[in-house]
Amino acid sequence: MSAVAYDPRRRLLLGAGGGLLLAAVLLRPASAADAVEIGMSGTPTGSEVWFRPRGLLIRPGQAVRWVNRDTGNVHTATAYHPANGKPLRMPTGAKPWNSDYLLPGQSYTVVFDTPGVYDYFCLPHEHAGMVGRIVVGDASDARPYADTDAQLPAAAVAGFPEVAVILKAGRVD
Template sequence: MICTRRHALWLIGGATATCAVTRSSGAQTVINVEMRGSARGERVWFDPLGLSVAPGSTIRFTNRDPGNSHTVTAYHPKFYDRMRRIPAAADPWDSDCLLPDAYSEVTLTAPGVYDYYCLPHEMAAMVGRSVVGTPADAGWEGASEDQSDVSDQVLEALPLAQEIIAKGNIKRKDRS
């Protein structure tokens, strides 16, 4: 579910704006990733920026930065003609702009490495990587080798898939 400004405006007129998560009767794993920023706004990041999850896990991206809107956008030709940096069998996603405290969820089912970014803050290296499953899983697709449409700063910010698998998640390192 995506709760964006467009949805909030639609709800104005007496209704209470609420972001609800609908769950099926089966258990569903929801992992939280926060979008953060420093007090003055000079740094922005996903926390954690590296995440290891099982296939079928849902990731909830929540904007916890009171001073900025953010997106979570998969690297994929469907969005802004970017090179694909998610498994071929995966559905690409774009959250649209998320205002503070709004969230977007995506369920990752195809095993492999998923790279994503914040559209207005990619050049500030606001990127993240999720690893779904392990290289032993059928259909596994590793990190993209294509480096033609991402900066060196972005590539440097993305943790290695092996490191993510070994640690489970990787928090932002303060690079002050």
């Protein structure tokens, strides 16, 4: 049996390496695998439809994955943006998205890099109030986009959770 000499530099190097590894894991950019999930669903008759959660707080760089859990309906996750034929209800300069129609079991993922409030809707079910709101980082505007409320169906406007509630709870079902 041979004796191994104690070397304090070795312990320091191992400790530093472990700290760097931990920092790399905690500070790595979000990926689709790290996505927060929003379910899309409805009643069996289709008389009610929803996103769950409909209000969500995430950090910049985090991904959101919408999954159609509705066995009898198609849904979309579509940003309120002029590119989608709607008023702008997301940060200026942020990239708009439209999942197109998702069949049952299909999903769509978006990474949110720009802080702010993002409102979105389901194209075939907006009039039924199938809308959601994502807050990325801190948002100071408690009533964003009120100037465009008149351009949306009343059920859609009523479906958005308040930003302050999202900030406090983290998610609103």
